[in-house]
Amino acid sequence: MLRVKDIGKDESKLISEVLSLNSTLTTLHLSYAVQIGSELRSISETLKYNSTLTVLDLSDNKLGFEGAKWISEVLKQNSTLKTLDFSYNKIGNDGALWILKSIQQNSYLTSLNLSYNMIGNETAVLIADTIKYNSTLTTLDLLYNDI
Numbered sequence: 001m002l003r004v005k006d007i008g009k010d011e012s013k014l015i016s017e018v019l020s021l022n023s024t025l026t027t028l029h030l031s032y033a034v035q036i037g038s039e040l041r042s043i044s045e046t047l048k049y050n051s052t053l054t055v056l057d058l059s060d061n062k063l064g065f066e067g068a069k070w071i072s073e074v075l076k077q078n079s080t081l082k083t084l085d086f087s088y089n090k091i092g093n094d095g096a097l098w099i100l101k102s103i104q105q106n107s108y109l110t111s112l113n114l115s116y117n118m119i120g121n122e123t124a125v126l127i128a129d130t131i132k133y134n135s136t137l138t139t140l141d142l143l144y145n146d147i
Contacts, residue, residue, distance in 0.1 A: 009038075009039060011039075012036070012039030012042050012043055013042065015028075015030075015043055015046075016042050016043055016045070016046040019043070019046040019047060019050050019053065020046050020049070020050070022052065023051075023052055024052060025052055025053060026052055026053060026054045026055065027053070027054070027055040027057075028053055028055070028056050028057070029057040030043075030056075030057060030058050030061070031057045031058065031059040031060050031061070031085070032059070032060040032061065033058075033061055036058070036061050036063070037061060037062065037063050037064070037066075037067060040058075040063060040066075040067050040070050040071075041070055044070040044071060044073060044074050047074045047078060047081075048073065048074050048077040048078055049077070049078075050078065050080065050081075051079075051080055052080060053078075053080060053081060054080055054081060054082045054083065055081075055082065055083040056081055056083070056084050056085070057085040058071070058084070058085065058086055058089070059085045059086065059087040059088050059089070059113070060087070060088040060089075061088070061089055062088070062089060062090050063086075063089040063090075063091070064089065064090050064091060064092075064095065065091060065092060065094050065095045065098075067086075067089055067091065067095070068086070068089070068091040068094075068095030068096070068098045068099050069095070069098050071084070071086060071098075071099060071102075072098040072099050072101065072102035073102070075099065075102040075103060075105075075106045075109060076102045076105055076106065078108070079108050080108065081108060081109060082108065082109060082110045082111065083109075083110065083111040083112075084109060084111070084112050084113070085113040086099065086112070086113060086114055086117070087113045087114065087115040087116050087117065087141070088115075088116045088117070089117055090117060090118055091114070091117045091118070091119070092117070092118045092119065092120075093118075093119060093120050093122050093123045095117070096114060096117065096119045096123045096126070096127075097123065097126060099112075099114065100123070100126045100127060100129075100130045101126070103130050103134055103137060104129065104130055104133050104134055106134070106136075107134070107135070107136050108136060109136065109137060110136055110137060110138045110139065111137075111138065111139040111140075112137060112139065112140050112141070113139075113141040114140070114141060114142055114145070115141045115142060115143040115144050115145065116143070116144045116145070117145055118145065118146060119142065119145040119146065119147060120145070120146040120147065121146065121147055123147070124147055127140075127142070127147075
C-alpha cells in the first residue's frame with residue numbers, strides 16, 4: 001500500500017514510474033493530495049495499463065469534471081481495478097456522466113464511491129442504466145449528492 005499526500009509534478013512522475021514498473025502494488029491512496037488535480041493526467045495514462053492495482057483512493061481532491069474525464073478513460077481500459085473512491089471531488093452531473101458511461105463498459109470494478117460530488121437528479125436515469133447493464137458493480141455510494 002502506498003499513501004501520498006502532497007503531489008506535485010515530480011511526485012506525479014515518480015508515481016507514474018512506480019505504477020508502470022511495480023508488479024506487486026495493489027492499493028494506492030491519493031486522498032487529499034493537494035496538487036494532484038493538475039497531475040492526474042499523467043498518472044491516469046499509466047493507470048490505463050497497470051495490471052496489479054485493485055484499490056485506488058482519489059477522494060477529497062476537488063478534481064472536478066476534468067478529473068472525472070481522466071478517470072473515465074482509465075475505467076475503459078484498466079482490467080484489474082476493483083475499488084475506486086472518487087468521493088469529495090465536485091464532479092457534478094457532467095463528471096458523473098463520464099464515469100457512469102465508462103462503468104457501463106467496465107466489467108471489473110466492483111465498488112465505486114461517488115458521494116459528496118454535487119450530482120443531481122438529471123443523472124438519475126444514467127445511474128439506473130449503469131446498475132442495469134453492469135453486472136460486476138456490487139457497491140455504488142451516492143450519499144450526500146443532490147439526488
